[in-house]
Amino acid sequence: MKKLSKLLFVLLAGAVAAPAFAANVNVGEVTFKGKITDKTCSIHAGDENKNVTMPTIAADQLDAPGKTAGAQLFTVQVENCPGEVKQVRASFRPDAQVDPVTGTLKNTDMTGAAKNVNIQLVNEDATVIKPGYHESAHLFPVDPNLHTGTMQYGGQYYATGTATAGTLTSVTTFDVDYN
Incomplete structure (x- = not known):
């Protein structure tokens, strides 16, 4: 009986010690910090559903994958921003309209659609915006006296x-992020 008790003790001690030792081998920690406001900016009436007319271009300008042409800028204004909001940006959603390979907006036109061409989102300086990566979209200042701001982005054809x-018809959805 004593041998069985000692054996059982050794087995139990090893079973308890092994997970404790293993748990300490690669320990990490993640801390999340955020801020919740009681009020947000409003998108200016007429800017919540933008229609951007792209320039007409020749298909041979997009004769190879990755080529771009025909950039067109657009603006989105926000208003009634709380005093603590200093900057705003559009956060474009990575929804079903986004090609997961290129990060561009799919052509959803059903009749007479151009083939092998999407829309690529860009900042006002032509740097690429990838939907789902809100940091890729530039921040814009909010006027502290008027509590308004104007964001400027663009789209360009992408082969x-x-x-x-x-x-070509492409659609994207965005949220307004605050800083």
Whole structure:
């Protein structure tokens, strides 16, 4: 009986010590910090659903994957921002409209659609915005006296292959992030 008790004790001690030792081998910690406001900026009436008319270009300008052409800028204004909001940016959502390979907006036109061409989102300086990576979109100041701000972004044609002539419609959804 004593041998069985000692054996059981040794086995139990090893079982308890092993997980404790293993748990300390690669210990890490993640701390989340954030801020919740009771009020946010409003998107200016007329800017919540923008229609951007892209320039007409020749298909041969998009004759290879990755080529871009025909950039067109647009603005989104915000107003009624709380006093603590100093900067704003659009955070473009990575929804079903986004090509997961290129990070561009798919052509959803159903009739007469151009082939092998999407829309790539860009900042006002032509740097690329990747939907889902809100840091890729530039921040814009909020006027502390007027409590308004204007964000400027753009879209450009993006070849996913050799483009063909046709029409293009792409849609993206965005949220307004505050800093």
